[in-house]
Amino acid sequence: MSKNEKMNVMQARDIQRLSAGQRIVRGGVKAGTYLFLFVMALIVLFPFYWMIISSLKTLAEYRQAIPTFWPKQIMFSNYSEAFTTANLGDLFMNTLYVGIVSTLLSLVITVLSAFAFARLEFKGKETMFGALLATMMIPGELFTITNYLTINHLGWMHTFTALIVPFLVSVFYIYLLRQNFMQIPNELYLAAKVDGTSDLKYLWKVMIPLALPTLISITILKMMGAWNSYIWPKLVANDSAHQLITNGLRNAFTDTSGQANYPVQMAAVAIVSAPLFLVFLFLRKYIMSGVSRSGIKG
Amino acid sequence: MKVVLQNLTKIFPSRDKKSGKEVVAVNDFTFEIPDGKLIGLLGPSGCGKSTTLYMISGLQKPTSGKIFFGDDDVTELSTENRGIGLVFQNYALYPHMTVKQNILFPLQNLKGADKLSKEEMLERAYNAAKLVQIDELMDRKPSELSGGQQQRVAIARALVKMPRVLLLDEPLSNLDARLRLQTREEIRRIQKETGITTVFVTHDQEEAMSISDMIVVMKLGVVQQTGKPQEVYDDPTNLFVAKFLGTPPINVFNGSVKGGKVYIGQDAVLEVTNVADQDVLIGIRPEGFELCDDGALCCTLNNVEVMGRDVSVVSTNEASVNPVIRSIIDADNKVDLASGVVRYNIKPHKLFLFNKETEERVYFEVK
Amino acid sequence: MVDNKQQWKAWLYLSPAIVLLLVFTVWPIFNTLRMAFLNGYGSLGEMGGATFEFGIDNFLNVIEYKNFLQCLKNTVILCVATVPISTILALLIAVALNSIKPLQKTLQTIFFLPYVTNSIAIGMVFAAMFNIVGLKGNGVAETWGIVNNVIQFFGGEPINWINAGSPYWANMTVMIIYIVWNALPFKILVLLGGLQSINKQYYDAAKVDGTPRRRVFTKITVPLLSPMIAYVVITGFIGGFKEYSSIVGIFGDKMGPANDAGRLNTMVGFVYDAMAKDRQGRASAAALILFAIILVVTLINNQVSKKRVHY
Numbered sequence: 001m002s003k004n005e006k007m008n009v010m011q012a013r014d015i016q017r018l019s020a021g022q023r024i025v026r027g028g029v030k031a032g033t034y035l036f037l038f039v040m041a042l043i044v045l046f047p048f049y050w051m052i053i054s055s056l057k058t059l060a061e062y063r064q065a066i067p068t069f070w071p072k073q074i075m076f077s078n079y080s081e082a083f084t085t086a087n088l089g090d091l092f093m094n095t096l097y098v099g100i101v102s103t104l105l106s107l108v109i110t111v112l113s114a115f116a117f118a119r120l121e122f123k124g125k126e127t128m129f130g131a132l133l134a135t136m137m138i139p140g141e142l143f144t145i146t147n148y149l150t151i152n153h154l155g156w157m158h159t160f161t162a163l164i165v166p167f168l169v170s171v172f173y174i175y176l177l178r179q180n181f182m183q184i185p186n187e188l189y190l191a192a193k194v195d196g197t198s199d200l201k202y203l204w205k206v207m208i209p210l211a212l213p214t215l216i217s218i219t220i221l222k223m224m225g226a227w228n229s230y231i232w233p234k235l236v237a238n239d240s241a242h243q244l245i246t247n248g249l250r251n252a253f254t255d256t257s258g259q260a261n262y263p264v265q266m267a268a269v270a271i272v273s274a275p276l277f278l279v280f281l282f283l284r285k286y287i288m289s290g291v292s293r294s295g296i297k298g
Numbered sequence: 299m300k301v302v303l304q305n306l307t308k309i310f311p312s313r314d315k316k317s318g319k320e321v322v323a324v325n326d327f328t329f330e331i332p333d334g335k336l337i338g339l340l341g342p343s344g345c346g347k348s349t350t351l352y353m354i355s356g357l358q359k360p361t362s363g364k365i366f367f368g369d370d371d372v373t374e375l376s377t378e379n380r381g382i383g384l385v386f387q388n389y390a391l392y393p394h395m396t397v398k399q400n401i402l403f404p405l406q407n408l409k410g411a412d413k414l415s416k417e418e419m420l421e422r423a424y425n426a427a428k429l430v431q432i433d434e435l436m437d438r439k440p441s442e443l444s445g446g447q448q449q450r451v452a453i454a455r456a457l458v459k460m461p462r463v464l465l466l467d468e469p470l471s472n473l474d475a476r477l478r479l480q481t482r483e484e485i486r487r488i489q490k491e492t493g494i495t496t497v498f499v500t501h502d503q504e505e506a507m508s509i510s511d512m513i514v515v516m517k518l519g520v521v522q523q524t525g526k527p528q529e530v531y532d533d534p535t536n537l538f539v540a541k542f543l544g545t546p547p548i549n550v551f552n553g554s555v556k557g558g559k560v561y562i563g564q565d566a567v568l569e570v571t572n573v574a575d576q577d578v579l580i581g582i583r584p585e586g587f588e589l590c591d592d593g594a595l596c597c598t599l600n601n602v603e604v605m606g607r608d609v610s611v612v613s614t615n616e617a618s619v620n621p622v623i624r625s626i627i628d629a630d631n632k633v634d635l636a637s638g639v640v641r642y643n644i645k646p647h648k649l650f651l652f653n654k655e656t657e658e659r660v661y662f663e664v665k
Numbered sequence: 666m667v668d669n670k671q672q673w674k675a676w677l678y679l680s681p682a683i684v685l686l687l688v689f690t691v692w693p694i695f696n697t698l699r700m701a702f703l704n705g706y707g708s709l710g711e712m713g714g715a716t717f718e719f720g721i722d723n724f725l726n727v728i729e730y731k732n733f734l735q736c737l738k739n740t741v742i743l744c745v746a747t748v749p750i751s752t753i754l755a756l757l758i759a760v761a762l763n764s765i766k767p768l769q770k771t772l773q774t775i776f777f778l779p780y781v782t783n784s785i786a787i788g789m790v791f792a793a794m795f796n797i798v799g800l801k802g803n804g805v806a807e808t809w810g811i812v813n814n815v816i817q818f819f820g821g822e823p824i825n826w827i828n829a830g831s832p833y834w835a836n837m838t839v840m841i842i843y844i845v846w847n848a849l850p851f852k853i854l855v856l857l858g859g860l861q862s863i864n865k866q867y868y869d870a871a872k873v874d875g876t877p878r879r880r881v882f883t884k885i886t887v888p889l890l891s892p893m894i895a896y897v898v899i900t901g902f903i904g905g906f907k908e909y910s911s912i913v914g915i916f917g918d919k920m921g922p923a924n925d926a927g928r929l930n931t932m933v934g935f936v937y938d939a940m941a942k943d944r945q946g947r948a949s950a951a952a953l954i955l956f957a958i959i960l961v962v963t964l965i966n967n968q969v970s971k972k973r974v975h976y
Binding site: 120146 | 690754758
Binding site for chain 2: 867873876885
């Protein structure tokens with residue numbers, strides 16, 4: 001052992017001399033890390049920056065061969081022009097209506113189903129739940145074809161109903177909430193039963209408050225879904241009375257290349273993006289926790 | 299390799315920014331760990347023993363003070379250059395590697411002149427595994443091992459690079475009672491065989507006493523006493539150390555010294571000299587009681603617990619600080635439960651006096 | 666023993682979900698299968714009293730359709746390019762983020778921003794950045810677009826990215842950049858979460874053993890993170906095969922540059938086109954093929970993960 005020890009001591013001395021060099025390397029790595037992150041952050045942010053400054057330029061300034069990175073003349077009028085051109089006011093109201101109604105109904109359905117799966121005993125519970133989860137595997141496009149026909153048969157074409165009803169049940173949200181409910185100890189439920197509390201009262205007074213973060217996540221994601229949905233509304237309700245914001249935006253500015261009036265277009269995009277950013281700013285925690293569990297956009 | 303800790307202090311900035319209160323985890327710790335010994339750092343949780351260990355390892359930097367390995371000042375040296383082996387409380391075995399890969403891992407990091415050939419690495423890995431008797435398990439994953447086996451792998455991984463100092467953080471706390479007994483013998487054996495200076499941290503005084511060459515008792519970042527386990531047990535410097543060592547714990551009484559006699563209540567239990575009259579706290583080890591029909595200390599008898607070789611007599615006395623007094627006596631002595639009273643004589647070397655305010659030891663001579 | 670009262674209560678609570686699922690999820694599964702295997706099925710035809718034979722014509726039709734092969738090619742290229750790029754970039758960013766203390770929260774928020782966007786809306790911003798205004802036959806332009814400006818600044822030649830006459834590879838490059846930009850936030854979020862849940866003691870143990878930085882990354886971080894990596898790769902592939910609206914964002918409904926509409930169409934786009942033409946049989950067959958591809962890719966991924974994902 002003593003020989004080994006001697007070897008080790010020598011080794012330690014050698015490395016000790018190196019450690020000043022190591023410190024420099026370590027400092028370099030830190031600086032490199034920050035540099036990498038800053039460059040990536042700039043790339044990530046650039047489209048937002050470009051959107052905002054472009055939306056404030058005059059068309060002439062935007063079309064200059066040499067780009068300006070700050071508008072010479074700030075054109076807030078682009079925003080009012082965008083608002084009227086794309087009829088954004090109506091689109092906002094339509095989207096808000098669809099978003100709020102579908103979120104509320106969806107929450108009720110999700111809470112009731114999750115409660116049944118988490119707390120009640122009934123025949124075929126496991127089979128049912130397994131079947132539900134299995135449907136998550138199937139891409140939504142497969143349902144769209146038939147649902148389009150169904151909506152047609154039901155005479156729901158060009159109505160808000162067509163935008164709301166087919167997406168009220170989300171298996172994923174039921175799953176998420178059920179997991180959350182399961183973490184609440186069953187003793188609480190039994191205690192409530194002993195006290196003669198009804199199911200719905202228990203749900204309202206105990207489970208919902210305890211699962212509030214998940215419910216808030218679901219609400220936000222659902223609202224974002226209405227805000228971002230494009231394909232389905234385009235199929236079933238693309239008339240001006242029922243159009244949602246994304247479709248309206250896309251339809252108002254069909255031209256994305258060539259001679260498009262970009263400042264106004266960018267102003268419209270900024271207006272449409274703003275509510276999302278505001279929601280994100282205030283409810284970041286809920287969005288991030290909901291998203292990291294879902295893996296599905298919107 | 300001896301390890302010297304010189305005025306070692308670690309202050310953590312307060313977590314609560316408003317109050318700005320700092321936490322002194324370790325305060326002015328000076329101690330020399332002799333070469334090739336097994337040292338137990340002992341204390342209740344939050345006493346700074348783990349922080350001390352992490353400072354020796356280099357994972358935490360001391361706020362002030364110095365650490366020497368032999369004659370080398372390693373205070374500024376980073377962890378990887380200290381040549382230590384560290385066994386973590388929950389072992390920190392890489393879950394995705396087999397036992398063999400785990401043990402080989404430190405060797406594969408060696409660079410330059412220290413670089414080993416594949417064969418040498420394997421040989422050393424197998425030697426380390428044999429030492430801790432896990433050479434049969436080399437191809438298993440950590441999740442397929444019992445707690446005790448994982449512990450051995452962790453030790454093998456720490457030993458394989460032949461560290462100058464081996465550090466163990468609560469090495470037995472995750473094991474069940476039987477394994478704990480077995481593993482602590484094992485640690486003792488491995489340490490003896492390798493002769494590596496070893497420091498381990500524990501909150502279990504029995505564990506520390508049973509295998510350490512020396513123990514260091516800590517409380518709130520301050521070293522209370524250091525020494526051989528038996529010496530510390532027999533000669534505690536203050537009430538904290540006396541209370542912390544020994545199971546069942548020491549019995550503590552309110553009492554006084556008056557005219558050369560130690561009183562518990564009205565009972566004069568011992569004649570002493572060289573000590574001024576004062577109120578004191580009196581500590582008596584459970585084995586310090588002798589049954590005697592005309593004994594000096596009279597207590598109300600509650601219960602007798604038979605433990606085989608010994609019996610534990612549970613009694614009460616108004617002057618007792620603890621709710622009950624526990625004494626351990628030979629099973630041959632018959633205790634008459636019906637009488638409701640028990641009388642003891644006290645063995646002088648099992649009785650300690652402590653200052654009532656400072657709780658420091660008050661020394662005396664037996665007359 | 667199951668309480669009877671609980672039984673009917675459970676079914677009562679589940680009834681809205683069950684009714685909606687039967688109509689909008691279960692029935693479509695059967696109906697899609699039915700339509701896919703009725704040769705040349707169209708719903709208007711069925712309403713008009715036409716009958717369709719059972720067969721696999723729809724599938725043959727789809728595969729023989731030149732357009733479909735183009736869609737499949739586009740989708741596969743986008744998938745194969747964007748998933749590895751975005752996963753590696755996200756991994757690097759997550760590891761970098763995890764290794765710093767000051768500014769970590771701020772940078773994390775910045776990197777999440779692209780997630781809270783509307784992929785159509787921000788697609789229009791990307792289109793603006795790549796667009797050339799006033800490109801004439803003689804190559805004179807009023808503005809080359811900011812991306813080309815940057816290329817020119819570094820001494821390169823401007824490229825016709827998305828305008829009429831633009832080359833296919835340029836279109837694809839734009840799409841890849843946009844999709845990666847869009848895919849980063851979710852991957853960074855998941856990987857950073859995974860990194861933060863790795864027990865710090867593994868790193869302490871590695872430090873005690875003097876493990877070099879690179880080795881810590883390849884031997885400890887990546888293996889311990891492998892379940893999360895597998896997760897983002899699988900969801901990335903699934904998302905990639907369903908790519909559609911990001912292309913609409915940049916190129917509009919034409920799904921291609923002005924002179925070559927449909928050139929960038931994808932599998933999902935193909936399904937919708939067939940629907941719009943009342944060719945539900947063909948649409949269903951294409952959707953089933955899409956489903957099969959996603960299933961196979963997922964299974965392969967799972968199989969690879971089983972070998973590669975540790976513990």
